[in-house]
Amino acid sequence: MNNIRNFCIIAHIDHGKSTLADRLLEHTQTVTEREAKNQLLDDMDLERERGITIKSHAIQMNYIHEGSTYTINLIDTPGHVDFSYEVSRAIAACEGALLVVDAAQGIQAQTISNLYLALEHDLEIIPVLNKVDLPSANPEEVKDQIIDLIGCEDEDIIMASAKTGIGISDILEAVVKRIPAPxxxxxxxxxxxxxxxVFNPYRGIEAFFKVVNGSMKSGSAVKFMNTGSKYDADEIGVLRLRQEPQKEIGTGNVGYIISGIKEAKEVKVGDTITTVERPADKPIAGFENVKPMVFAGIYPVDTDEFEELRASLEKLQLNDASLTFEPESSAALGFGFRCGFLGMLHMEIIQERLEREFNMTVITTVPNVSYHSFMKKDPERCVIVNNPTEFPDPTKMDHIEEPYIKAQIITKADYVGAVMNLAIEKRGILTNQVYLTSERVELSFDMPLAEIVFDFYDRLKSISRGYASFDYHPTGYRESDMVKVDVMLNGEPVDALSALIHRSNAFDIGKKICEKLKELIPRQQFMIAIQAAIGAKIIARETLSALRKDVTAKCYGGDISRKRKLLEKQKAGKKRMRQVGNVEIPQQAFLAVLKLND
Known part of the structure; x- marks a missing residue:
């Protein structure tokens, strides 16, 4: 046990975590030259295409130091805020963390929030200054930032370059010397x-675990404490580049278990495994529960594929525990699921993974949050409104409450004005402002959760050039003046495009939605009226003119009455088309609300 070290790498997006992991694997000869490739641990196509880590990956290395062989378990983590839940899970299985900071960009927002997560779990932090070989690197200034942030000594910071291999042996030595044994x-x-x-179609569900107490033996009967289910440990082993089966996994080590589980809901991330013969008294306190930020409906394009979509979401949830979902139905789209995501990128990735990994073509509706409405007849009873279609009749409603959050934004001092303007535009109230250093400011706001769902995070990143980090926690519900804005095409309401909006913004947003839909809906042979309405009152309208087919092209002369006859005939046909015409709405139109400010 004294020769085991478990650590993770935490950093802001694009500070060189995956490249550093590649160098560590090469240095410890965990991978041969033949197997080596860039972003070795990012095995998903999406991760390679976008150059981001979406999933945390565990891998075991052996390292010889002063004549002793050490077993080092590395858990690589994502850097984007939308995948911070992955980071919290990796941190729960480690005793130490490498804090990687880009010498050219300095400490950025996500580094700080991930660092606080690590400090809450009492992890030993090893600061690493990466990319020191870049011409634009500014190591002395960034060193001072790191010392201010974690209070370490100058000599504790390791200078490295994952690209050229500088400092890799120093990092491995520091992992062995500084990180405590489990x-x-x-x-x-x-x-x-x-x-x-993770779900393996041939062998069932593979669960990755860290042994906290005792040891796990191959073939023994095990019990999952959360669900109470009992299984046989058919195969246990360690995670090298490929899985390597073992007879026993001791205290402090990390491994995998395959026990032929086919049902996705029987394995929960954060659960505790114990033996049936000698069960533990109580489960280990897992990591914090996931807080979905954004809710959206996901519907199959073909309604017959509802059950397939359910199975696909269950398998995805195994791989990504931060996804939550429950069934719902819509008049326009049929049966589907209401899903909770950690952010807009997370939602985009889930949609793309459904299409790539499970061949599911889906429609995603406008994201929103849950409201509490109280009726005049029974003011004590609260009706939860998860979806604009469930919005009660305003004449029978006493009042409606929306969820509020306490938002904390850490940014550079240069961007304070722009961040404040954005928060005030989103109905936020500034409650506190603290200068952490002369350069960095922490701003606290009380804000409605609904306002951060749409494009808040994207706009915050663009106005602060990526320097602002954003965290929040719910503070309860407050009374609010919300109205339901319906979108109608040719007089027919499309429930999947409806949205609940604060009355002060309703007219402005209604107009923008109509303009955006006019751009996105393809023109038809007949005219389409696009309207936004609150109840029976139309608040905005755009008209999508008809495609004109030149029916008089074959007339090459003669009397005007011949042309008029053809045009009258076309007019009558178009009128009939308009009465029965169904408008086809492209997928982008359902998410048009998100891009209103583009």
């Missing part, structure tokens, strides 16, 4: 924390 009782009953899982 603590635990090898003789106690087995307690293993599940920090990840």
């Amino acid at each position: 603590e635990g009782d090898p003789d106690a009953p087995l307690q293993a924390l599940i920090f990840d899982s």
Whole structure:
């Protein structure tokens, strides 16, 4: 146990985590030259295409230091805020973390929020200054930022370049010397924390765990404490580049278990595994529960594929525990699911993974949040409104409450004015402003959750050039003046495009939605009226003119009455088309609300 080290890498997006992981694997000869490739641990096509880590990956290395062989478990983590739940799970399975900072860009927002997560779990932090070989690097200034942030000494910071291999042996030495060995009782009953899982179509569900107390033996009967289900540990092993089966996994080590589980809901990330013979008294306290930020409906394009979509979402949830979903139905789109996501990028990635990994073509509706409405007849009873279609009749409603959050934004001092303007535009109220250093400011706001769902995070990133980090926690519900804005095409309401909006913004947003839909809906042979309405009152209208087919092209002369006859005939046909015409709405139109400011 004294020769085991578990650590993760935390950094802002694009500070060189994946490249550093590649160099560590090469240096410890975990991968041969033949197997080596860039972004080795990012095995998803999407990760390689976008150059981001979406999923945390665990891999074991052996490192010889002063004649002793050490087993080092590395858990690579994502850097984007939308995947911070992955980071919290990786941190729960580690005793130390490499804090990687880009020498050219300095400390950025996500580094700080991930660092606080690590400090809450009492992890040993090893600061690494990466990309020191770049001409634009400014190591002395960034060193001072790191010292201010974590209070370390100058000599504790390791200078490295993952690209050229500078400082890699120093990092491995620091991992062995500075990160403590895992603590635990090898003789106690087995307690293993599940920090990840993945679905294998041939072998069922593979769960990845860290043994906290006791040891796990191959073939023994195990029990998942959260669900109470019992299984046989058919195969256990360690995670090298390929899985390597073992007879036993001891205290403090990280491994995988395959026990032929086919049902996705039987494995929960954060659950504790124990043995049936000698069960543990209580489960390990897992990591914090996921807080979805954005809710949206996901519907199959073909309504017959509802059950397939359910199975696909369950398998995705195994791989990504931050996804939550429940069934719902819509008049326009049929049966589907209301899903909770951590952010807009997370929503985009889930949609793309459904299409790539499960061949599911889906429609995603406008994201929104849950409201509480109270009726005049029974003011005590609260009706939860998750979807604009469930919005009660305003004449029978006493009042409606919307969820509020306390938002904390850390940004550079240069961007304070722009960030404040954005927050005030989103109905935020500034409650506190603290200068952490002369350069960095923490702003606190009380804001409605609905306002951050649409394009708040994207706009915050663009006005602050990526320097602002954003975190929030719910503070309860407050009374608000919300109205339901319906979108109608040729007089027919499309429920999937409806939105609940604060009355002060309704006219402005209604007009923008109509203009955006006019751009996105393809022109038809007949005219289309696009209207936004609150109840029976039309608040905005755009008209999509008809495509004109030149029916008089074949007339090459003769009397005007011949042309008029053809035009009258076309007019009558168009009128009939308009009465029965169904408007085809492209997928982008359902998410038009998100891009109103583009």
